[in-house]
Amino acid sequence: MDTAICTEDGLTYTAVEFSRLDPLQLERKRRHLICEECGLAAFFRKPSRSGRGACFGARPHREGCNLAATDNEIRVPGTGDDQDEAFNPGDRIIVELTFGGQDGEVHLDRDERGPRRPRGGRHIGEGGPHAAQMHRRLSTLLRLLVTAPNFRYSDQIIAVTNQPELPARDFFVHLSDVTPLHIGQFRGFWGQLTDAREGADGVLWLNSGGRAEMSFCLPPEHRPEVMQRFRLEEEEDFSGSYILVLGTLHVSRNNKKFCVIDDPAVIALR
Ligand SMILES: [Zn+2]
DSSP, X not given: OOEEEETTTOOEEEHHHHHTSOHHHHHHHGGGEEOTTTOOEEEEEOOOTTXXXXXXXXXXXXXXXXXXXXXXXXXXXSSSOOOOOOOOTTOEEEEEOOXXXXXXXXXXXXXXXXXOOOSTTOOOOTTOSSOOEEEEEHHHHHHHXXXXXXXXXXXXXXXXXXXXXXXXXXXXXXXXXXXXXXXXXXXXXXXXXXXXXXXXXXXXXXXXXXXXXXXXXXXXTTHHHHHHHTTOSSGGGGTTOEEEEEEEBEEOXXXXXXXXXXXXXXXXXX
């Protein structure tokens, strides 16, 4: 979309005007943007080194917002690529946190489309005649969260190694629903990012709004791998991306909620 409102100053900006703001103002104001028509949270992306112009997008628009169509030319993930997946109540989803070279990914993809079957000699079917056990990668779960609205409210059991099993509706926490009650809890935190910002010691902070909103801490040793795996050319590409991170919510001494991405395997982006 061409314009967005900053709720901090109440002004409407064009993307070009916004890109000319003083850098400090820009970093602050970009976390307080909304769509002019539907009023939902928006993001800003700076011009890219490869020549893409500055732009705004929503995170995402309210259904029926007329400005949604104008976001199509930028990479606003989560539209139109869903394959219906049927889950039964009581299905147990084992989260695959392993990834590696191309071969591994292709193998898992093929498995996901094939018939449900046990792997590694596991027993299935304990949950009843219709219950099944299936393996899903983090990227698949993020796709379901974004494109299959009922999945996040469902009773599918989410199984992560060495963690208590929880139904999807409790395990997945949208970034706008994070509360102090989640502090110390291991969850799947997901939603859309406003921006990425360099912090001390090479850390990259992935933000989901102003100071009150949760952020993710990407340590320098994992940054190259994460950016390469999700084909991000520059840090600006995090703006507007959907993220899912499995981790524990912490709170800093000055009351900032954050989660550390302590392994490249626990993050998915789209
Ligand atoms: Zn809108």
